[in-house]
Amino acid sequence: MKKNKELILHTLIGILTGYFLIHPISMVIYWFQLNPDEFNMAGLTNVFLGNVKHAFSLHMMPMSVAFSILGALIGLGSGFYYKSINRREILLYGKKQLLQQSIPSLIANGESEFVEFKSSLRHDYRQIKTDKNLEDVILKSIAGFLNAKGGTLIIGLNDTGEILGLENDYWSLKRKDKDGFQQRLILIISNAFGKDICTKIHIAFHEINSKEICTLYVEPSRQPVFVNEDNRTIFFLRTGNVTNPLTTSEVVKYLQNRNLGF
Template sequence: MRMATANFIIKNNKELILHSLFGLLIGYFFLHPVSMVIHWVETNNSAFSWTEVERVFYDSMVHSFSFHMMPMSLAFTTLGLLGGLGSGIYYKSIKKKKYLLYGRHQLLQQSIPSLIANGKTEFVEFKPSLRHDYRQVKTDKNIELVVLKEIAGFLNAKGGTLIIGVDDYGEILGLANDYWSLKKQNKDGFQERIILLVSNSFGKDICSRIHFAFHTIQDREICALYIDPSSRPVYLSERNNTVFYLRAGNVTTPLTTSETVKYLQTRRKI
């Protein structure tokens, strides 16, 4: 168990370990000898040649590894280690930002009409409504759960756009039926309802990951939810079960417990 935990920690922090190790080596084998050469140059008032500098550098290199220089070596090693650690943290943060921005970058290259025309993708999903059942022609709050599944799937993956008011075939249905079912029968009421659902299901902090944009196409208003990836896994309570949904390809699917653990371990490496 301890070995498995250690291996997981190493894999999850590989960049930090490599950068720190590289910084440590630079501090010990380069910064310390160079500092001694610089000190010699500054204190030597007589003229000197580059050949002499090379000799001093070699002597300083050998001298820096002597026992009585260990405190200074330790100081420069620590300095190099901290510099490498900072470099590793920066590299990892840049890598993570690129991962988070990848999905949004794919979407920004396309307009809403072209997104609809191109159909469902890894980053695009359609839903006819938030809570109106077009088959039974009535309001059904159970449909809200279907919308939440899609939101959860995007949050747990690379993000994406959920367009509400458009069916699976790209037909523009609009939000009029949803508006009619709300207490505040307009886009403000629609937005407030989604924020309430997201807040209650995933937490208030997740609301900042959802961005709203309303568009009028064919004289019908639709809503595009631009969903950023979540920095933490989100779960949806469904029939007394806690379910992890993930967007993969053009579908959103529930993962088993083991699949969820494996996915989250893989995601932490990014």
């Protein structure tokens, strides 16, 4: 009930507006259309008050109900619009809070619901070799942010925030620089989720302690985003400071709640 109070309030205001304002005014306008020759400024007040009073008479009740329903629909539409604007403002506020912090501050504050660190795009630091399968890990993290409230993925850091850089990733690419790295990112993202999703991901590079890192500012997606893995489509969601796969029932429940604005 509390989560839908805006819709209820807008609907009630719409009903009252339709009954007490739109209906009487329409009655006055209708009278002037039927009696154009009888109009004069001296009798304007009497005409207005007489038609307003007539609008609330008993035999006009069906019209009053009709205008109340019209007002309710207008109010409901206004409520949904207000909720969408409010939701956008909340998302923009979260982004502004992130952007107001410097990259070192983000790193110092560690991982959170809106920030995640990844060591590399495709370099395996344990086995000290290139492993293209690690790109799937990046895609899962991106999907988690897309399906949640958005956030920032920083590549080139370990879990503790130690700066590793992107040099090892660069050496694994045909074009061994940040342009080649960005091209590879865009390619795997567009192949996995579609080119339209690329517009929700903003890539930037930063140099810290003579090492380059890459930040991906991910906007939330209106449509659910799935990751293909072993002939399965999996829904990942960023919750707290972890990205987890959801079961089918959990996905259905989450999407229903999200569409209802919970």
